[in-house]
Structures are given as structure tokens and as C-alpha cells.
Amino acid sequence: MKANVTITLKKGVLDPQGKAIEHALGGLGFDGVNEVRQGKLIEIDLEGDDVDAAQAQIEAMCAKLLANPVIEDYAISIIE
Amino acid sequence: MKANVTITLKKGVLDPQGKAIEHALGGLGFDGVNEVRQGKLIEIDLEGDDVDAAQAQIEAMCAKLLANPVIEDYAISIIE
Amino acid sequence: MSGGITTETIVTPEIVAEHGLTEGEYETVLDIMGRAPNITELGIFSVMWSEHCSYKSSRVWLKTLPTTGAQVIQGPGENAGVVDIGDGQAAVFKIESHNHPSYIEPYQGAATGVGGIMRDVFTMGARPIANLNALRFGEPSNAKTRHLVDGVVSGIGGYGNCMGVPTVGGEVNFHPSYNGNCLVNAMTVGLADADRIFLSKASGIGNPVVYVGSKTGRDGIHGATMASAEFSEATEEKRPTVQVGDPFTEKLLLEACLELMATDAIVSIQDMGAAGLTSSSVEMADKGGVGIRLDLEQVPMRETGMIPYELMLSESQERMLMVLKPGHEDQARAIFDKWELDFAVIGEVTDSGSLHLTWHGSTVAEIPVSPLVEASPMYERPWEETPAQPALDPATVPETGTISEVLSRLLATPDLSSRRWIWEQYDHYVRGETMQIPGGDAAVVRVPGTNKALAMTVDCSPRYVFADPETGGAQAVVECWRNMVATGAKPLALTNNMNFGNPERPRIMGQFVGAVKGMTKASRALDFPVVSGNVSLYNETAGTAILPTPVIGGVGLLQDSTRMAALGFKGAGQSIYVLGETTGWLGQSLYLREIHDREEGTPPPVDVELEAKHGAFILGQIASGQLDTCHDVSDGGLAVALAEMAMAGSIGATISLPDDASPLGFAFGEDQARYILVVTDGEALEAAANEAGVTLSLIGKTGGEMLIFGDESPISIEELKTGYEGWLPTFMSGS
Amino acid sequence: MRAAIIVFPGTNREKDIADALERASGVRPSFVWHRDTELPDLDLIVVPGGFSYGDYLRCGAMAGNSPVMRVVAERAAKGVRILGVCNGFQVLTETGLLPGALMQNAGLKFLCKQVGLRVERDDTLFSSAMTKGDVIHVPVAHNEGNYFADDDTLARLEDTGRVLFRYAEADGSVTETANINGSRNNIAGILNDAGTVLGMMPHPENATDPSQRRIDGTGLFKSVVESLQ
Ligand SMILES: Nc1ncnc2c1ncn2[C@@H]1O[C@H](COP(=O)(O)OP(=O)(O)O)[C@@H](O)[C@H]1O
């Protein structure tokens, strides 16, 4: 089973990387960019096909390792 | 309009980060992890509401700046 | 599969051509094999005989370089050179280019270049203690330049910082000739016990051949042939696979290898660099005069469906090949397990004299090793001397402004401005032994547990080499030498990175030949032999070659690092002297290029005997404790050197101008064999100079917060710093 | 003083800190490989700088979740002194021994240079040999040193005097320009509630050798050694 975890900076936490991309896009002549934020994508290929079990397991992974709750939020989507 | 761009390493390109996460998950007792790959998520907030125009503009951003076509693939999804 | 190649692919003339072998070369292959090679064998010939691995255009000339000396433990031919630094210790060092990959993917190209050169050094049993890098980029106004600088610098830092090896020095030039071909040359210096140097020579029939490190993927297949072909718009389009570096794995590999080397298990060891498993196994077998059998299905693989052709040609990073003593497998495996690295016995040393490859029990290639190496092509390419440039007539150079005005402008130019923006991205303190950080003449890194230190630097003035290859080649050597001398270190030996255009063009080949001749002359006169090096040819885009760039990397020894000189002014009221003759040589000077927009004239002559004499004098003064402030004079001449000393110490100076010479020639001429010396006791220095028979002139005194030339209006150090420190960050910020 | 330095795969400043501790105490500390979770009796545990696990995923995340850090946390609870420098600070925040997180430098670049640090307290185990208000100059070398904590945490840190070092100008003023990495309140180093755990981004260990003319880091090691005598 495949799952995607996206990890994004919490609202209110500054994202200089996103700001830099925003700035660079402006410099390249791309107009109308209101905001850019950068996060992480973690693609996980898991054994088994029990969606609920997978969801629970990935929750645990996020809580333990993948995300830092002080600064990050995460979202899990099971793909197949 | 909001769009998400995910940038992932091309198939076959070494992903040291993904490999290290995979290994660490194993060490924490998470079994059944076949593979982990790490990529980037870029969230873009654009002016306007023409989906096709946005799609085209983000394509151009990816080609010019956001992704490095030598080693990376990208995917765009318009959220709203 | 690469380009549709399978193990069954039939070798046709087209396929041969695609592998970069000429008809003549293919004839030799047929002779050696006594039959047509299969595709795996063809791949092996192709990478072994590429310019990158075979040095076919350069070998005849490289052989003429001086490579011996009492200090040399290991000259060219191994993974790195080795010199004696006393007390049973040795310095191990080499420089290597990663030019083409860095142009295609600057971060990963530069990072893997750094990773590769560090492997060369720790393969020899040395712990890397410092990294340096020599970089060349296109003109700042070129659209790609900023992106390349940014990526290359972060890549170098990203890899070296993670490895915990300080990056302590380097050089950077900008010039339009590099617009389509940046140069990224990385140097590593390591430290080993002189009697614990590891070599690649395989021996012991039946001994296990062991693979350690990362798994093999389809990385950079044909990278070695790419590094040997001219760049075109098309190659940029094709975007060949670039390897991704994994400095974390290399750090583990370093520690695991050093741990294993402390035992008695290793017969020989070789890193897998360009042409990976092929060149490492062939080299080990050839040096030992033995055969090697590899059971390729045993190779740790990262991807599914890999075939022998790919396994042999892959350039995946962070891998090593070793021959172990029999019965030491378990001991070795335990160490690699501890560091969580792959470890696999993949074959054995044989008496067949062949490289014998099997795949699940059947033979997929069998090539006699010695002919594969010995018969590798060697060309005496036709060459043509660079026509002598007309000497610059000083009368045609108008005096534009005062020294102070010109100086302020020059310090804020791309080639003379501060590199701080770069080296602040490199960890230059890690390991705690850095005695001189970047920004001086040479970096100085102490040998742990001793008072000794190694000085190191990389240098080349490509504009001189272009105008007169022989003088330019010699100048690169003497400047490198002077930079170490200025810290008080006795230069020991050099490594070189020959970056040139297409050697099939006689004019380019002539540049190469000229540079080698000049380097030879200087290196011999200074007892400063060549112990390692690297050649990068075909640095051309659309028929335009780079400036010829023979980068010289030097290592020197300071017996007592508490007696070290540095370039910053240390106090007020000290006397400033120039050692050496100042004639005001403006031909090929940066002053002429930057202020008058003229790249003209002949470069300053190099007098190697005089360099030796002046160097000996400086070393004597520093060793005796008389001199602790010293700077060599090079790019930008006296005024720039003085400004660098003033800015480094945040102390000004008053300089008197000669009344019989052009002030601008005096200030900005680039005469060689010169140093600036600053002392409290001028009389003692003058007496010593008299005795030594060297030319010493008092030119001024330190003090204040201004730099004052003759009766010109003073210029503040702060103002000079603003321009000097400002150019690169401003350029990089894109504003 | 019984001191040990934890070594993870990718740690690279263990030699530097061992040299500094040896200079201050005359005793070479021991090294503990991360898999050796049976620690001897110790007075001081150091989590040194480097790139544990390559800094992959997030600096300090993998090391922070490793078994040896659970043991370190147990010792910390018993009052054993813990010092985390650079990557070690990141690891300590990941284990929860110190609050907050270290994010990428605001300038988005790895930064290696000498910086000024204002000493905020001289009554702690780690700073008794220094003088409050003094500015010391020591190197930094990091890409993720941008200290973040939410407003409440920050207020708590400040109110309880747990900020030990702040990036500052040579004259002691705490300014925007001195704040090399964008840290909140210019924070360069913080203590735990009990004052027994210190995490800091700069490298005092690289400023303890008189022959390098960088000695401003000496006070910290002297304080630690004296407090344990
Ligand atoms: N790419 C680089 N990496 C690290 N240090 C560099 C780099 N480029 C220049 N430097 C440092 O900047 C200083 C000035 O360089 P350069 O002008 O080439 O010196 P010199 O004229 O003495 O050869 C040197 O200390 C050098 O080591």
C-alpha cells in the first residue's frame, strides 16, 4: 500500500525558504504570486492492504519521527 | 487560487534521505515498510481563478525554477 | 537498461562509435580479444580508454613532470600523492575536477566531486584533515553564473561540512571563457602514518575481493565518457544522469575504512570513482599482475533488473573495492555491520591475468588485463606553440586617476573582491586544528597532537597561461609556492589539475604542452615535485575553449606552528618592506583588464632561481621569529596586497611612492617573486637582506585608519572594506 | 570529572569537544557509541556537533529518537549535567529535554563565522567562570540554528532566566544584525528548568586553544569542570 505524508510548517511559523522561492519567482517575472510555502512530501510504501491499519501506523510514525509538533503539521493520504 | 506542487526524485536516482528515514522507522520498530522516498511540497497561492492559466503558469515555474529536470519530476495539483 | 542496451545487444559499428572508440582503437580491441567483444566487454574498453581514465592525450607530457624528491613517499599513479612530514607521518593529497557534472547540476556535481576526492585520500589510509577548491565561472553578467556559483558553493559545503572535514581555502575567477564550462576542482589533504599507506595493488591468488559502501544503481552510466567529450547545446539537452551524493554514507565509509585499516586485514584497496567497478578492479589487477574474477550477481544493487553492463559502468558514489587477507572476512564484515554499510564478497584474485566476470554462474566477459591497460591508446597529438604576444607599451596606458581611486575600484571587481560569502558557507573550524582560516595566503592546519602544521593553497592565473602558456604554467607553481612560504611553511610537493579545451586542436594542445614545460621548470628549480594530479580536457562549448587553467595545489610544512606568519597588519608604527624588484609590469595585469578593458601584453616573467632565493630568505626570517607579518604579491600588485593586509588587521598605513617611476605601475604592476614584510626592527631585517643578497625596499609604515599613498588624499580602510566585501554578496543577492 | 561524549553515525565534532574538555580538566572524556546504551556513572554527558544521520529528514530527529537518548534523558532526570552543542542542541530539543526547535537559518545558507554572544547569567553551572553581560566570540557552523519557540514557551524561558547566550554585537547590544540566523529573541543557548541541561548552537569548543588565539569558549568548560569538583 502507498501513502503520502505531507509535512508543512505550522501557521505562524516563518518560512524563509518559501519566501525565497516567492521572491525568486517574482524576479523571473511570474506575477500574481501571493504566497509560497515549502513543506516535505514523504512517500511510504507499506506492506499489507488494510487501510485503517496503515493509517494508524503512519499516524504513529508521524507522531514519533516524521513531524516535529513544535513547528510542523502533517497530513496523511493513503493512495492505493 | 491555491496549488500544490510536489517534487520528487526521478526513479532510479539515489534518495539518501528516504533511505535514512526507512532505516530509522525500522529501528523504531515499524515493520513492513518497503520503501520511503522524500520529496518537496510547494504550496502556491496565486491571484486569479483561471485554472488553465494557473496550470500553465505553474508548469513554467517548475521548468524554470522549482524542479531540476536532471534529477527531479514534478506534479501539479490545483486545489481551489 | 541504458539506452536500450541488454546483455544480448550485438556490437555493431554504430554501437562502437556510440561508445566513443575510434576505428583504430576498435581494431586494437579486436587484436587483444582475438574475437569481437560482447557488449559488456565493449563497455569496459570504452570507459577504460576514455580520455578521463586513459589520459591518452596527456600521458606523454605528464611523464615529463618532475615527480621525485627526498620528501616523496608516493608520486603520481596511486589514488593520491604522499609526502613525508617527519616523525613517521605523511601528508596525502590530490586534486580532482568535476567540471561537466557541476555545470549540469551544480549542487550535486560539486558535492560528488568533493566526495570523490576525499575517497581518493582515505583509500590511501589517510584521514582527510582539510579540503580546498578552485572554481572558475563565466562572467557575472552571464545568465547562468549566479545559479552556478550558488549551487557549486552549497554543494561543496554540503558535502564537506557533513563529513566533518574543514574546507579551508580555494580560489575563484570569473571570465567569459567559462560561460559554458565552469571549472570545479576539489582538493583534499589527509594525514597518515608513513608506514601505513594503503595501495591498490592486488595480490594473493584466491584472496577475496570485497565490495563495501553504498549499493550500486544506474548512476552516471557513461559519466566517464561524458567527461571526455566536448560540450554542445545537445548534451545540455540530453541531460545525462547525474549522481546524487550521500555525504552521510561517505562519513560512515570513512570511519569504517579507517577502523579496518587499523587492523591487519587489508591487502589492497581502491575507491570506485569514474568508471566504478571497471576501473577499480582493472587497476587492482593490473598493478598486481594478477587476474580478478567478479561474480556480479553478488554486487549489492539498489535497483531491480540491472545487468552486468550497467554494474560495470555505474558510477554510484560512496563505494570501495578491497582485497582482504584470507580469513579476515568476518572481522571486516563486523566493522562494516557496525557502520551499517553493505559488505559483500564479490569475487577473488586469480592467476588468470584476466578480468573474468560471471553472472549467476556463466561468463559474461573475459578480458586480459595487461593488454587492456598497456595497449590503451596514447596519442602524441600535434601541437602548436602560442604565438608570442606583443609586449605592452606602457606609453599606451593612460594614467587614469590616483592609486587610491583605482584601488577602490579594483577591490570591488569580481576577481579581486573578498570570497567571504563563499567560505562562510564552509565549516572551516571543525576538528579544531585550523590555525589560519580562509582569507590568508595559505590555509594552515595543525597536525593533531603536535606543534607541526600543514600549509595548503590552490593557485592559477589563467590569463597569464593563455598569453604565454610556459610562463603561465611556471607562474602558477611559483605563486602556489610563495603562498605557503608567506606563512612560514616549507613547500613540500604539489598536485595539479590541468583544465584545458579540446586537445585535438593543435593550439589547445600547445597550451597544454607549454604549461607542462613551465610547471616542470619551476617545480624542478624549487624542489617542489608533482605527486598527484588530474586532467580535464574538452572544456569547450560551441568551439570556444576555456582559458587554459592548470591549477596548482600545494602542501607545505610548518615545523613550529607557533612561529607562523599571517598577512594582517598587527600593530601601528611597524615598517613595511617589499622584497623583490618592482618594475611596474602591467602586461596581462588585472589593472589593465579591469580599468582599461585590455587583456594584452606578456605576463610578468618568472625567475625561478630568484623565487627560490626569496623564499629561502622569508622562511629563515619567519623561523627565527623575526617576521610574523608577510604577504605575497600577486593579482593586483602591491597596492592590492597592502590593502588586503590593512583590511585584515583593521590598521592603516602610509606608503611612499618612488619618484622615478609611474605610480600606477608601481602600485598595480604584477612583477613576480615579491613579498611584503612588516617588522618592528627594520634594521635587523635590512641587515639580513644585505647578507642574503636580496633586494629589500622600505616603502612605508603601519598605523592609523587610513591607507595613504604619497601625497594622495587618504582612503579609509572601512571604505575599502565596503567595496571589497560588498561585491560578491551584492552579486549573489541578484540586485 | 567523569565525562562522556555520545557518538552517533554522522557525529563529527566529538574530537573538538574532547580536546576542549581535556584542556579544561586534564582528563580525556570517554566516547560512547550510540548503540552502547549501558552508560557508566557520569557527571557530564555531551551530545556533540555534526550531522547525526546525515541531518536527513530533520536535524537531530533520528538521533533524538534513538535508544541512547532515552538513557541520557533518564540521567538528566537524575541531575546529570547534559551539554548539547549545535547538532547536540538539535537532538536535545527533539528528545524534549529542551523546549523549542531549531529551524533553517533565515539566510538559507550554512553559516560558519565568529559571532558575538552575550552572557546572560553567571550564576549557572555552565557559566560561573564567566561574567554576566560580557560578550564572548566563538565560531558557529550550522545550517539550522534558527531557534523557534511559541510565544508562551518563549515568555516562560525569558521569565525564568533560562536564556544563557544571545547573539549580540561586540558592545553587548542585542540587535537584528547580530542575529545571524533569525533566532527568536536572538537566542543562542538555553537551559532546562533545573539549570542542568544546556543546549547551544555556537561552538565554544572551537575557541579554547591559546595557540589559535581563540579562547573565549574556555569559560564555559572551566565553569563545568569547577562545578563538578
Ligand atoms: N572557493 C574558495 N573556497 C575557500 N576559500 C577561498 C575560495 N576562494 C578563495 N578563498 C580564499 O580567499 C583568499 C584569497 O584568495 P586568492 O585571492 O586566490 O589568494 P591569493 O592571491 O593569495 O592566491 C584565500 O585565503 C583563499 O583560500
Ligand SMILES: [Mg+2]
Ligand atoms: Mg597569496
